Amino acid sequence: xxxxxxxxxxxxxxSGVFGETYVKTGHxxxxxxxxxxxxxxDLIQWECEYxxxxxxxxxxxRFSVYDDVPDGRxxxxxxxxxxxxxxxxxxxxFEHAVYYRVYNNTMSKRFWLIVYDEISVKEGDxxxxxxxxxxxxxDRIRWEFEDRLIADIYEWENRFSVYDYVLxxxxxxxxxxxxxxxxxxxxxxxRAGRYELxxxxxxxxxxxxxxxxxxxxxxxxxGDxxxxxxxxxxxxxGVTIKWRFGDEITLLALINKWDxxxxxxxDALDERxxxxxxxxxxxxxxxxxxxxxxHAGRYLLHLGxxxxxxxQSLKAFSVSVSDSVHCCGSTEAVxxxxxxxxxxxxxxxxxxxxxxxxxxxxxxxxxxxxxACS
Numbered sequence: 275x276x277x278x279x280x281x282x283x284x285x286x287x288x289s290g291v292f293g294e295t296y297v298k299t300g301h302x303x304x305x306x307x308x309x310x311x312x313x314x315x316d317l318i319q320w321e322c323e324y325x326x327x328x329x330x331x332x333x334x335x336r337f338s339v340y341d342d343v344p345d346g347r348x349x350x351x352x353x354x355x356x357x358x359x360x361x362x363x364x365x366x367x368f369e370h371a372v373y374y375r376v377y378n379n380t381m382s383k384r385f386w387l388i389v390y391d392e393i394s395v396k397e398g399d400x401x402x403x404x405x406x407x408x409x410x411x412x413d414r415i416r417w418e419f420e421d422r423l424i425a426d427i428y429e430w431e432n433r434f435s436v437y438d439y440v441l442x443x444x445x446x447x448x449x450x451x452x453x454x455x456x457x458x459x460x461x462x463x464x465r466a467g468r469y470e471l472x473x474x475x476x477x478x479x480x481x482x483x484x485x486x487x488x489x490x491x492x493x494x495x496x497g498d499x500x501x502x503x504x505x506x507x508x509x510x511x512g513v514t515i516k517w518r519f520g521d522e523i524t525l526l527a528l529i530n531k532w533d534x535x536x537x538x539x540x541d542a543l544d545e546r547x548x549x550x551x552x553x554x555x556x557x558x559x560x561x562x563x564x565x566x567x568x569h570a571g572r573y574l575l576h577l578g579x580x581x582x583x584x585x586q587s588l589k590a591f592s593v594s595v596s597d598s599v600h601c602c603g604s605t606e607a608v609x610x611x612x613x614x615x616x617x618x619x620x621x622x623x624x625x626x627x628x629x630x631x632x633x634x635x636x637x638x639x640x641x642x643x644x645x646a647c648s
Contacts, residue, residue: 294386296523297366305385307359307376318359318378328352330359363387368406368481390482395461403469403483405454414474415454420467425449425456441465458485491592494565502573502591504558515558518574519543526573527553527560562593570595 297303305320312318312332320328324344330337337356341348347369353362363370371389375382395401405415410427417425425436425447438447441458446465448457454473458465471481494500502517509515515529519542526547527538536555540547546568552561558577562569575589 294388296388296390296521298521299366299368299389299391301366301521302362302364303366303387304360304362305374305376305387307355307361308381308383309358309360311357312359316359316378318376320361320374320376322374323372328354328361330354330356368479371480371482388480388482390484392484392486394486395466397462399461400457400459401461401485402455402457403471403485405450405456405471405473406481407453407455407473409452410454413454416472416474417449417456418470418472419465421470427451427454461485486590490589491594493594493596496566496595496597497564499561499563500565500593501559501561502575502593504554504560504575504577504589506557506559506577508556509558513577516576517553517560518576520571523574527551529553529555529558565593565595567595567597569593 295303295305307318309318312330314332316330316332318330318332319326326340327343327348328339337354339348339352339354341350341352347367348363351364351370353364354360355362359376361374361376366387366389368389368391371387374385374387376385377383393401393403403417407413413427415425415427416423419440422440423437424440427434427449434449434451436447436449438444441447441464446459448459449455450457454471456469456471458469466485469483469485471483473479473481492500492502504515509529513529515527516525517527518524519526522543524542525539526542529536536553538547538551538553540549540551546566547562550563550565550569552563553559554561558575560573560575570593573591573593575591
């Protein structure tokens, strides 16, 4: 089966922004301070757009998390590393999709945390992306598909607008005017990808959905190689190909036909892909060699860019790795064959024994009969 995904990492131009971090709902994420060790006079603070959420005072030997602000959305979810000052957020929800900043007297880093949910739908079916609201109130709501506006709600102006021509078809979008949830009908590969909901209140909340039209599942034996096919025969000029892996959507390989750049990043994720990635410069297909269980997971292919007059290719591969393929099955077959042979031999022995017994009985009967006649 084939899958459709689009991952777009925006280039943040704000001063001090470290980068975007993707995390799936329900998972955990660690925001690294970049410190290998804390100095004796360090005062390290973590804040988000809601205010201060964690603080380390090395001089006072005090490690504090303020997970009761705001609204308790961080309660029992924050963990501080007492060696590096890095911050871990557990059991992520959409409410945690905001910017974060860590700073002391010598450094400052910002993170934009993007929380996403993954939805798989068969082609031709419909799906509803839930806003999570019970009523809209005075919120302003925007729905975007691949950074293009597809629906907009201004409740105070009583305006509910859908722009389904963006999805190359009429009557594909239905907007719930009570909750702001969005329904996409007759799903196709062209309508799969990244949908984002932005809710404007006192602060902005963003929800990201990756809509997957179909999946391709591949099973491979440990130690073997597997090729994830792009289905291209050649790469057109101006096309960019990106291969990503896992829930963190880590970039593994990149082809940019603008500058003839071909790159693999096999040092990513603790170098688990070191010397294992091969990129076909003609088709963009990706091969993973000497595969192991730590390479199992979801691989995403994005073919762009979207300003070209061509359909985007968005594929997802689910790769599972087994220690061996049906090794027990072959052993089981041998055992069954041996047992079958033993049963067959036993059956023949019993049959021969039965025949001999019957003949012996017949012989005894004939002897007795002969003696009686004489």
